[in-house]
Amino acid sequence: MELKYLKINTGGGYLYGGDQKLFGKAVSSSGCGMIAACDVLLWLSGKSGGEISFPEYAVFAEKLRDETFYKGRKNFLGIFPRRLAKILTEKSGRKFTYFPAWKLRGKNGKKLEEIIFRSLSGGAPVIVRVGFSFKGLPYKIKYPASGKVRSGKMSWHYITVTGVSESGTLTFSSWGGKGTADCRELCRRFGFTGGIITADYLS
Numbered sequence: 001m002e003l004k005y006l007k008i009n010t011g012g013g014y015l016y017g018g019d020q021k022l023f024g025k026a027v028s029s030s031g032c033g034m035i036a037a038c039d040v041l042l043w044l045s046g047k048s049g050g051e052i053s054f055p056e057y058a059v060f061a062e063k064l065r066d067e068t069f070y071k072g073r074k075n076f077l078g079i080f081p082r083r084l085a086k087i088l089t090e091k092s093g094r095k096f097t098y099f100p101a102w103k104l105r106g107k108n109g110k111k112l113e114e115i116i117f118r119s120l121s122g123g124a125p126v127i128v129r130v131g132f133s134f135k136g137l138p139y140k141i142k143y144p145a146s147g148k149v150r151s152g153k154m155s156w157h158y159i160t161v162t163g164v165s166e167s168g169t170l171t172f173s174s175w176g177g178k179g180t181a182d183c184r185e186l187c188r189r190f191g192f193t194g195g196i197i198t199a200d201y202l203s
Contacts, residue, residue, distance in 0.1 A: 001117055001120050001121060001163060001164055001165075002120075002165075002171055003043075003123070003125060003162045003163060004050055005039075005043065005050075005125065005160075006039050006043050006050060006051075006052065007050060007051045008051075008052055008054055008176070009051060009052070009054060010145060013144060013145030013146065015054075015144070015145060015177075016144055016177055016178040017035070017036075017160060017174070018035040018038055018039055018057065018061060018176065019035065019175050020032050020035045020175075021175070022054075022058075022176075023035075023058075023061060023062065023065065032157050032159075033069075033079035033081075033084050033129075034061070034064065034065060034069045034079060035061070035158075036127045037064070037069075037079075037084060037087060037127070038060060039125075039173060040092075040125050040127060040160060041064075041088070041091055041092055042057070042060065043125060044094065044124065044199070045092075068091075069087070079158075080193075081098045081129045081193070081197060084098070084127065084197060085097055085197045088127075088197065092199070094124070094199045095199065096197055096199050097197070097198060098195055098196070098197050099195050099196050099197075100193075100194070101131070101190035101194040101195050104187065104190070105187060108184055109168060109183045109184035109185075109186065109187035109188075112183055112186065112187050112196070113164060113168055113183045116161055116164050116170070116183070116196070116198075117164050119198045119199060120162070122199070124198065124199035124200065125161060125162050125173075126196050126197070127159075127160050127197040127198075128160070128172070128186065128194075128197075129158055129190075129193060129195050129196070129197070130154055130155055130156070130157050130159065130189075130190065130191060130194055131155065131156065131190055131191030131192040131194030132155050132156045132191050133192070133194075134155075135155075136153030136189065137153060137181055137186055137189045138151070138153050138181065138182070138185055139151065139152060139153070139172075139179050139180065139181045140179060140180050141174065141177040141178065141179035141180075142177055142178050143176060143177040144177070144178065145176070154174075157174070158174075159172040159173065159181075160172055160173040160174070161196075168182060168183040168184055169181075169182060170182070170183050170186065
């Protein structure tokens with residue numbers, strides 16, 4: 001199950017969702033949650049038709065940044081997930097809920113996988129908060145604009161999950177690229193303050 005996610009046309013190629021590094025120093029160090037929210041709001045609104053030019057995307061993101069995320073705030077530690085869920089609920093008209101990692105743990109990550117599949121089946125991407133962890137979550141990511149591929153381990157970062165395979169491989173958007181990670185590994189490596197934000201999920 002995979003959504004045909006938001007494409008941003010830069011004129012020199014496409015981004016798979018946004019990239020906080022394109023919005024100045026204040027956002028680049030702590031803006032992954034803001035970018036995830038921008039992408040999800042645009043996706044759910046359907047206004048972009050799944051594709052948007054970077055100038056149009058920038059106007060939308062900068063307005064949200066100035067009026068909501070960074071208004072009177074520095075956000076040095078990023079956006080707290082419950083605040084992010086509240087903003088998404090207010091801006092989208094749909095109910096978003098944050099589920100901390102301890103509520104998601106289950107045998108082989110199946111509970112987490114089922115929740116993600118259910119949200120995607122309803123047309124809503126899932127925002128994942130990978131919390132602080134010394135081990136980090138292993139990932140691989142491809143940048144469609146350049147074709148470059150890199151791998152590593154992430155922590156203290158928001159990603160937007162756009163797909164999940166039968167084998168439990170997650171597809172996600174981050175840094176303007178299309179990444180993959182293992183759902184079971186995520187379940188084990190959520191880290192401090194880790195969890196997910198889903199739309200219209202009934203517990």
